[in-house]
Amino acid sequence: MNTPHPGHRATTAVLAAALALLVAATGCSAKADGGSGGQDADGVRTGPGVSAETIRLGALTDLTGPYATLGKSIVQAQQMWADETNAAGGICGRKVEITVKDHGYDVQRAVAAYADISPDVVALPQVIGSPVVAALLDDVQRDHLLTFPQAWAASLLGKESVQVVGTTYDLDMIAAVDFLTRTRGVRKGDTIGHVYFEGDYGANALEGSSWAARKAGVKVVGQKIKATDTDLSAQVSALRKEGVKAILISAGPAQTASLVGVAASRGLRVPVVSSAPGFAPQLMKTPAAPALAALLHVVSSAPAVSSELPGVRRMVTAYRKKYAGSPVDSGVLSGYNAAQLLGAGLKKACAAGSLAREDVVKAHRAQENADTGLGVPQDFSDVDRPASLSTYVLKPDAKALGGLVGAEEAHRIPGAEEYLKARRS
Amino acid sequence: MTGLLDDLLGGLALGAVYALVALGFVVIFKASGVLSFAHGSLLLFGGYLIAVLHDDLGFAGALAVAVLATALLAGALDRLLLQRGDPGPGAAHVQTIVTIGVDIVLLTELSRRIGGDLLPLGDPWGDAVTGLGPVTVADSRLAAIVVSAVSIASVFALFRYTRWGLSLRAAGEDVEAAALMGVRLSRVRTLAWCLAGGLAALAAVFLAAFPAPGLERTTGQIALKAFPAAVLGGMASPVGALAGSLLIGLTEALVAGHQSELSLLGEGFADVAPYAVMVLVLLVRPTGLFGTRGAARV
Known part of the structure; x- marks a missing residue:
């Protein structure tokens, strides 16, 4: 996940460029959709991925490739978060749904999957694979899609919509x-x-x-x-x-x-x-x-899953109950944590009156002390700095x-x- | 001095592992003129079988089953896929390309099954090491040296002293003449593929054993490092495969061991060095160290 595939670099750039051209030429960009957002009965402004009943999120993961074990852990942990959130009444009065797309650690499939789901989601709580993240950087920036990559290179800093959780390498x-x-x-x-x-x-x-x-x-x-x-x-x-x-x-x-x-x-x-x-x-x-x-x-930058932190213990207990037999690795913790942090941003955006993508990013970036109880608090306000120095x-x-x-x-x-x-x- | 000894011994041991893989390349090439790109995934297939079976059958049992199964798979691949194509001139080239396709199919399925796991093969050596004077070497690598020496000697003997070996060499000299003399070409060939498959499963053991942590989905790719070794040795000579492998193993160990002094060439040169050596040797001896003039090359 953390090793960009050397041979993929050029392909990636070409693909990204091709996709950008295609999107520009056909005019079906998500930006256009962003403008079509309206106002709902509850007075909250909406945009792509948000309807009166649901908030739709997307995950670009690896369920069949080299990081299948990790991908499965993250998908399950984030699904558990969505279920828990929905049981507690959802976010902004809406149910949370996560659309999961498997790319098998293949950049081309990931780019296609992104094109497929990006018009219909408001944020990406999971993107696995450094080469995949690198290929999609410009797109998520352009589409204002708040993205939590499972990669920690400092080169991912400085992008408004891309949120590396914790410290960089x-x-x-x-x-x-x-x-x-x-x-x-x-x-x-x-x-x-x-x-x-x-x-x-x-x-x-x-x-x-x-x-x-x-x-x-x-x-x-x-x-x-x-x-x-x-x-x-x-x-x-x-x-x-x-x-x-x-x-x-x-x-x-x-x-x-x-x-x-x-x-x-x-x-x-x-x-x-x-x-x-x-x-x-x-x-x-x-x-x-x-x-x-x-x-x-x-x-x-995250504690061990065996940690005595109350938040971690509660999450791990719930996870083992829900997915008995699945291994509990660091992916469970980082996946759940990213989903919770995203949830906090969505709630803030709702309180501010808009679930349009730009406003979700803005609300997210306004958090200076986001604490999920799963480790150290994160400061998302400075886009050029790592979210944590601990x-x-x-x-x-x-x-x-x-x-x-x-x-x-x-x-x-x-x-x-x-x-x-x-x-x- | 200890450092140099360390590098030399490590290089020899690494070369012995490569030799098992290179031998597979050579046997297949000699019998069919095909450069098998599927060798890496056959190796992974053998290793995967050992990994899943060793709990129930014990290491020796799992190894036996894996060697047999991989041999059968390689034989079937040759008989059912490669030999059925057009036998005209250039058939070997077409078949070489077919092996690329087979490799992709096999590798995709095995990668899916292995995922991100590290599978222990349950080999008897564990992380034991033996001290030889001031330096130490892993027991698994000592075993690799013995096994590859025995394998190479056996293959050499098979080529030289058995009817099958005679047929193989006859076919290598002149296919048509051999066929006219009653050599059953397709059987000779398929047997060679089986032998190479068995060797691949054997090599998997040593590629996954300590100092490596276990079988990974990328283990098969390491087999490609034996490719320059086989080319260096002349592609058709078992002794050449051994010499080429030892040369490649030593090169890698020495370059990695002296990386800081070689920083002029950029870090990570150890990965490139085997190919650089291959090119240099081929410049001086275009047919490889033990190659024969006029042999077909892919």
Whole structure:
């Protein structure tokens, strides 16, 4: 989800351009629909996706491709939110309905699915896949469709309609370097390794780690890898030669398992810190599980699903009751959280008298302290800033639900403000 | 020094895994002149079977079933799909393209089943390692070295000392003459495909075992790294496949191990290096390390 497919870039751009042309030529754009919005009996202005009875939302997800497990978790969690919301009377006196479209992690299918559903929805609480999000960026901006992507690259900031929840990958790595220097004895003059995926995810993460390391007087040795690299023996050899005191990893779960397993077996028992997408509960069933439990930490802007936070516990209990047998992973939490945040924006928009798309975006952006009880409060008011500057530190535990337990409570990432200022200038 | 030893040993072990895959490419190419692009998904098919069956049958049982089933699938693919096409000149090229289609179909279905999962194969080595002096190597990789050496020796012996091998080589020299001498071409060929299928399932074990975390939907794509190895070796020689694979494994390990010194070439050069080596070798020896002059190339 977090790795833009290299080959897709060009195709994506061409497709986006073609779609834009098509839409412009046929004049069937959602913008035109936006103008056709009227006023309902209750005095609330409406627009595409909103009728007197329903508010329709859209999800572009992956139910048949590589992220099918994650996609299913998010779809189920958001459906649960919709059911709960409707049971409590809906939003603005209207029922919430979510139209789910599967794109199987295929950008072309996603673009087609977007064209299909976008005229009839008011917001997108879920879009999976960095390449998909990248392909649709201009469209959601033009259509003023409030979108919650399941991707966290800093390049997604600065778009009025696109809302990345929590921290971006660079901030995660700044938090990781802070964690290492604060609690794991990494000192000035030490060397740390950073294994990262090519593409937005890795590049953005490396930006953060390099900045934080420079501040701490630590040297970063990068090792760029691809999503198909699942044997990281050579990378471990290289990092050992550099004498690294710790390793950061911004890749997928398979890479994390290989890195930690190989490092431990070769006697390189140094702390490893991963971004949230680098972990999955299944890892605790691989041969690397003991090494992961001993060496790995995960920085995440969301708490573990095993967290004792009342909001998380209530949601997880409800989810396990409704979808018995489905795994409870981080997708459940992030999906439910995004839906709740969107719901809050919709309620605000309703109170302000309009559910037209632009007004939903406006109402959403007016929230400076959106708190769903599922982690840290989010500030959506500055489109150029990440919605949160706080992070949790989690650690693997084979017995815990979701395979992770909390190691450090949410805290503000030291240096984040300074980094953002430096990045802006 | 330890670093260099580490890289060398890691490279050899990686090369041994590639060799099992490259051997499959070579056997198929020698028998049918087809470059099988379906090899990666056949490998994934074998690995997937082991992953689902090992709980019930134990690792050895699952492996046996998977090797057999993948061999049958590969044989059926050749017999039912490839051999039924027009046998005229250029048929091998058409069949090569058909394998691309087969690969897409198989891969799509397997990806759908595997999804984002990481499937353990239940192999007996786990994450155990053996120390050899100052360096360590994973037991699974030691097993890979032994298994690929034995496989390559067996295939070599099969080619050299059996009737089937004789027929295969005869067909490789001159198809028409071989047919006139009573060689049952289609059976010889299908058997070669079966052999390659079995080897693919075997290779899946070592591609998914530690240091890799398990079978993923992308495991089959790793097989493509063995492609330059097979080309390097001359496409039709089992020994060449071994030499090519070791060369590719060493290149990858050494380049990744010295990435910081090679930063001039850009990071992530380790992924490109095998192909760069392939091009360089082909510039000097256009038929590959162990290739024969005039062999058809795809």
